[in-house]
Amino acid sequence: MAVRGHDEVWPRPGSCRVIGVANQKGGVGKTTTTVNIAAALAMHGQRVLVVDLDPQGNASTALGMERDNQTRSIYHCLVEDEEIRKLAQPVPGIPDLWCAPATIDLAGAEIELVSLVAREARLKRAFAAYDTSELDYILIDCPPSLGLLTVNAMVACDEVMIPIQCEYYALEGLGQLLRNVELVQSHLNPGLAVSTILLTMYDGRTRLSQQVAEEVRSHFGDTVLETLIPRSVRVSEAPSYGQSVMTYDPGSTGAVAYLEAAREIAHRAQGVRT
Ligand code: ADP
């Protein structure tokens, strides 16, 4: 399959868009979406930072981050006020893409954060101390829970992107997620909005996938990207090579779909920001 528009440069947003990729369900494609949308944006002229906020560190692994027990991670940023600039690392093979990695210390952060001042706004503070005029996008990969780490993401971002897996029970828990977004909106971050819903792991051969896609579109209308991400073996193989599918197999159906989804996101930016 031909790879379309690889040297095309997409319009840059007027100021850095901070997007939290959230869904408290595990295995719905949050990390895969974060990594591949980030890579696709960076490959089209955008300067992108991925923040790995999941203690499991899957996004860091997928982006080829080297980590050992000396590695400074987003944990040190949240708990010890370390500057993001000092811990972000360039992603090998993709210019203009950086990652602030997660290490296993982050597993304790949910508890350690409880006793800190402004515990919900630690990440926002870290972004405020960073010169985000050097970036076009920050994508935050959230853990599969609605705890303090996800709340930190929602306080620090302008937009929430929700990946929804085209499977049975896909919509279960979505109400709770949306209520959490509303709570953060009314108490901590009035500018927060669910800007984007992305349907993932779509299998066009099954009625179920089609039904889920239709149901999500009828509920959420234009918030849902036109592009569906198909189930693709190449997408699931890429992380074990420390790569996004965008570099691992750019012509695969999964890579082409993520490229299209990223293009939609980049072009939607124009109306959103001034
Ligand atoms: P989450 O971060 O929400 O837990 P992941 O992005 O880690 O979800 O995805 C869960 C699993 O599904 C991973 O093994 C991933 O490789 C696989 N996966 C995600 N998207 C696809 C896809 N489009 N096709 C095939 N496998 C996928």
Ligand code: MG
């Ligand atoms: Mg994940």
